[in-house]
Amino acid sequence: MVIIFRIVIAALIIWGFWTLVKFVIKRVVQRDQCPRCEGKGYWLGMRERERCNECFGTGKLQRLSKKS
Numbered sequence: 596m597v598i599i600f601r602i603v604i605a606a607l608i609i610w611g612f613w614t615l616v617k618f619v620i621k622r623v624v625q626r627d628q629c630p631r632c633e634g635k636g637y638w639l640g641m642r643e644r645e646r647c648n649e650c651f652g653t654g655k656l657q658r659l660s661k662k663s
Contacts, residue, residue, distance in 0.1 A: 627655045 628634035629650035636654035637644040646652040 629654055629656055 625634075629636075629647060631649045632638045632647035632654060634654040635647075636650065636652045637646055639645070647654075650656060
């Protein structure tokens with residue numbers, strides 16, 4: 596009975612760690628996504644794909660360089 600309890604606890608710890616890793620990766624990837632096209636680089640127009648003008652088709656937000 597003690598062995599089964601230890602296996603269940605170990606499985607819960609591994610599942611929790613895996614869920615945390617997936618959550619962090621998802622947040623890091625979504626941080627740089629273009630909000631207009633949802634990171635695809637295009638949006639579906641009336642007849643075909645239209646290139647996103649906000650991110651210039653890259654799907655990622657453009658960083659503005661600081662000029663002094």
